[in-house]
Amino acid sequence: KAGVTQTPRYLIKTRGQQVTLSCSPISGHRSVSWYQQTPGQGLQFLFEYFSETQRNKGNFPGRFSGRQFSNSRSEMNVSTLELGDSALYLCASTETSGSPNEQFFGPGTRLTVL
Amino acid sequence: AQSVAQPEDQVNVAEGNPLTVKCTYSVSGNPYLFWYVQYPNRGLQFLLKYITGDNLVKGSYGFEAEFNKSQTSFHLKKPSALVSDSALYFCAVRDLYSGNTPLVFGKGTRLSVIA
Numbered sequence: 569k570a571g572v573t574q575t576p577r578y579l580i581k582t583r584g585q586q587v588t589l590s591c592s593p594i595s596g597h598r599s600v601s602w603y604q605q606t607p608g609q610g611l612q613f614l615f616e617y618f619s620e621t622q623r624n625k626g627n628f629p630g631r632f633s634g635r636q637f638s639n640s641r642s643e644m645n646v647s648t649l650e651l652g653d654s655a656l657y658l659c660a661s662t663e664t665s666g667s668p669n670e671q672f673f674g675p676g677t678r679l680t681v682l
Numbered sequence: 683a684q685s686v687a688q689p690e691d692q693v694n695v696a697e698g699n700p701l702t703v704k705c706t707y708s709v710s711g712n713p714y715l716f717w718y719v720q721y722p723n724r725g726l727q728f729l730l731k732y733i734t735g736d737n738l739v740k741g742s743y744g745f746e747a748e749f750n751k752s753q754t755s756f757h758l759k760k761p762s763a764l765v766s767d768s769a770l771y772f773c774a775v776r777d778l779y780s781g782n783t784p785l786v787f788g789k790g791t792r793l794s795v796i797a
Binding site: 572601603609610611613616623624626658660665668670671672673674675676 | 789
């Protein structure tokens, strides 16, 4: 079974631009979660989607948004980029939402905002 | 609200010695507890989890963790460290009885195993 894939792996943007990141979960997994990883803050939860519905949302501004498609693939969008948005963005998939099953993580997208 | 604390930013251990990476948690109900490892330029890899049952959980690569409800701890251990164990380790918790809450991660502990 193929693992979680994320594209692109690296992005360089400038302040004020917007960016879209993509995540394809493991086949059969319907829940996708997104996290922001920075050296000082560790992993911060962004949001979770299950069956095309947002189930949970973390404490991030409205510039951060996401969606999930019928094939469970998910995208997250960040508008009006700020320098502080530079981070590794990780997505993780699991079979269902809220279960004790472990999450499977993708390799991440490294976003650099100049 | 649920939370996780990893009190050590960095742990150094000599190869062949036992290692411990500490984790304490706070939940209102019963916890699901997880350990993940992250190697450079990689995503997180699942090591082990505690859901219920035996307090000693065995996982991948010879790692184990002990759930201690009275001390609200879930420390990660390995009897004999390898240089290849050097990585960033994350503890995570989900509250079993708080509905569909997201997984909450600690800030991570960097383990350095010295040959």
